[in-house]
Structure formats: structure tokens, C-alpha cells
Amino acid sequence: xxxxxxxxxxxxxxxxxxxxxxxxxxxxxxxxxxxxxxxxxxxxxxxxxxxxxxxxxxxxxxxxxxxxxxxxxxxxxxxxxxxxxxxxxxxxxxxxxxxxxxxxxxxxxxxxxxxxxxxxxxxxxxxxxxxxxxxxxxxxxxxxxxxxxxxxxxxxxxxxxxxxxxxxxxxxxxxxxxxxxxxxxxxxxxxxxxxxxxxxxxxxxxxxxxxxxxxxxxxxxxxxxxxxxxxxxxxxxxxxxxxxxxxxxxxxxxxxxxxxxxxxxxxxxxxxxxxxx
Numbered sequence: 001x002x003x004x005x006x007x008x009x010x011x012x013x014x015x016x017x018x019x020x021x022x023x024x025x026x027x028x029x030x031x032x033x034x035x036x037x038x039x040x041x042x043x044x045x046x047x048x049x050x051x052x053x054x055x056x057x058x059x060x061x062x063x064x065x066x067x068x069x070x071x072x073x074x075x076x077x078x079x080x081x082x083x084x085x086x087x088x089x090x091x092x093x094x095x096x097x098x099x100x101x102x103x104x105x106x107x108x109x110x111x112x113x114x115x116x117x118x119x120x121x122x123x124x125x126x127x128x129x130x131x132x133x134x135x136x137x138x139x140x141x142x143x144x145x146x147x148x149x150x151x152x153x154x155x156x157x158x159x160x161x162x163x164x165x166x167x168x169x170x171x172x173x174x175x176x177x178x179x180x181x182x183x184x185x186x187x188x189x190x191x192x193x194x195x196x197x198x199x200x201x202x203x204x205x206x207x208x209x210x211x212x213x214x215x216x217x218x219x220x221x222x223x224x225x226x227x228x229x230x231x232x233x234x235x236x237x238x239x240x241x242x243x244x245x246x247x248x249x250x251x252x253x254x255x256x257x258x259x260x261x262x263x264x265x266x267x268x269x270x271x272x273x274x275x276x277x
Contacts, residue, residue, distance in 0.1 A: 044164040047178050050203040051196075055223075056155040057230050060261035062086045064108070065153060066253045069146030073247060081145055082109040083118075086262050087155055102267040103154035117272050120154050123188040128272035135269045140190040146250030147219050147240040151190030153252075158182060158196070161189045169200065172207070176200045191218065205235065217243040229257040 065083045069076040088102045103120040107113035115130040118138075126135040127150075140151030158164070162182035170179050182194040195209040205223040212218055225237040236255070242248040265271055 041165045044166040044180055045159060047166065047180065047198055047203065048159045048162075048164045048182075048196075051198045051205050052157055052159055054202075054204050054232060054234060056087065056089065056157075056234075057232070057259065059259055060086070060088045061230060062256075062258050062260040062262075063254050064256040065105075066255070067145050067148055067153075067250060068253070069250045071146075071248050076146075079145060080109070081107065081113065083153060084108050085153065086260065086266070088261070088267065089155065089157055101157070101160070104262070104266055105153055118150060118153065119267065119269055119272055120151075121267065121269075123186065125150060126269050126272065128269075135272045140188060147242050147248070148250050148252065149190055152240070156190070158194070161185060162194065164196075167195075170197065172197055172199060175202075175206070177206050202233075204233070219243050230259060 063085055065085055067081045067083075069079050083105045084107075085103060085105045101120075101122045103118075105118040105120075107116040117128045119126045119128070119135065120140075125138050125140055127138045128135040138150060140149060142150050144150050144153065162184050165181045165183075167179040167181050170177050177197040177199055180196045180198065182196055184192055191210040192213040193211040193215070195211065197206040197208070198204065199206050204226060207223070208221040210218045210221070220241045220243065222239045222241070223235040223237075224239060225235060226233045227236050228234075229236070234254075234257070236253065238252040238254075240250045240252065
């Protein structure tokens with residue numbers, strides 16, 4: 001991955017300008033602010049919340065993510081990347097008076113990427129590499145590899161990030177699915193809108209179409225390989241397909257999921273300077 005500062009600055013400025021009409025973000029995830037989020041379709045919210053808990057637990061956890069790009073019928077193994085990701089995304093509850101929304105992604109492979117890291121903290125994201133003097137702010141929309149954006153590598157909470165509406169029901173292979181329309185709440189959220197299919201019986205995510213502001217399909221995600229992990233059956237593979245070239249896609253393979261809460265200090269951008277290989 002080649003992160004070039006000028007490109008990031010241009011994307012960041014463009015994103016800020018084009019989404020100026022949206023609220024920027026909550027300042028924190030305390031109970032009062034989250035309770036104030038508007039949502040007319042409560043049935044859609046119920047479905048989204050259940051599907052969110054299938055994709056990820058409501059406690060701090062850690063996993064390994066391997067990204068493999070497929071192009072023109074070939075596996076681009078020379079571009080394969082593996083990241084060690086620690087998530088702290090949970091909402092206020094009986095256990096937690098205040099929620100959290102932070103993620104730390106550390107590069108494991110290839111060896112040349114050792115020391116690189118991404119840090120996500122609510123509405124902000126930073127990139128660090130050993131050849132940089134300090135972490136730099138980046139856009140979630142910036143391409144990471146293949147069909148994957150920076151914002152894709154951390155598990156998003158759709159209920160927090162989007163206003164959802166239940167459109168109806170449709171067949172999904174052998175299952176019946178809810179079809180939902182999602183519109184982002186905040187300017188920093190990676191995608192303006194999503195069409196989302198969730199299996200009616202199990203609340204397992206089945207498919208997601210990520211859309212541009214004009215409704216144009218950007219890419220499509222298929223949730224696959226459901227296996228037991230952390231007390232539930234969760235997708236261990238997500239296939240992200242290019243909207244224009246369906247033979248071009250990237251697989252996101254999840255492994256080594258464990259409940260783990262890293263020290264608070266790890267989720268400070270100053271701490272990234274310690275990941276220098």
C-alpha cells in the first residue's frame with residue numbers, strides 16, 4: 001500500500017466540502033447523546049441492531065484480517081495483506097455508562113509493512129508508517145487495496161452510523177430476507193447509503209450494496225462462511241465485488257477472533273509512534 005500525503009489531503013478536503021450539509025459527528029458516545037439519535041422506523045432499527053451483533057460482539061475484541069485481491073481471474077498474492085485489528089466499539093449499557101468507538105489496525109504481512117498502523121477514533125482516522133514523522137489524518141473513503149477502503153477494515157456499527165428504513169422482504173437464495181435502506185447520519189461515514197439484506201430467521205447479514213450520493217452502485221458485499229465465534233455464528237469471509245467488473249473482487253477473511261481489551265493508551269495517536277518495527 002502506498003499512502004501518499006498529497007492524495008490524502010485532496011480526498012480529505014473533497015470529502016469535507018461535498019458532505020458539508022451533514023452533521024459532522026457526535027462528540028462522544030454517552031447515553032444521552034445516543035438516546036437522542038432520531039429513527040422513525042423502529043422495526044428497521046431492531047433488525048439492524050440484531051444484525052450488528054451477528055457481525056461483531058458488543059464488547060472489545062480482536063481479530064486477524066487477511067485481504068486478497070482477485071483481478072481478471074488471477075489471485076494477486078503479491079498484494080495480499082494481513083492486519084491485526086483490535087476493536088473497542090460498544091454502546092452504553094448496564095456494564096458501560098459511556099460507549100466507545102475506537103479501532104487499532106496493525107500490519108502483520110507483508111514484512112515490508114511492519115510498523116504501519118491505522119487508528120480510528122469515532123469520527124477521525126489516522127495512518128502511520130515508520131518513515132513518517134507523525135501520524136497523518138486520512139479519509140475512510142481512501143482506497144486501501146483492491147475494492148477495500150480504509151473504513152472497511154474496522155467493524156462498523158450500522159445502527160449508530162445510519163438511519164435505516166425497512167423496505168420489504170425478498171428471497172435470498174433458500175432464505176427469506178429483510179431488505180433495508182440505510183442513509184448515513186454523519187459526514188465521515190464511509191458510504192452515503194447502503195441497501196442491505198438480512199436473513200429473516202437468523203438476522204445474519206446476507207448482502208450489502210454500497211451506494212454513492214447519487215444512488216450509483218459503488219460495490220457489493222457478500223457475507224459468507226458463517227462459523228461459531230465469540231458466542232454466535234459470524235461471517236468469516238466478506239467478498240467485496242467491483243460494481244463495473246464483477247470478475248474483480250477482494251476477499252476479507254477473518255480469523256483468530258478473541259475477546260480482548262487493550263490498554264486505553266494503545267488507542268491514542270501518539271502511541272502509533274511506538275509501532276516502528
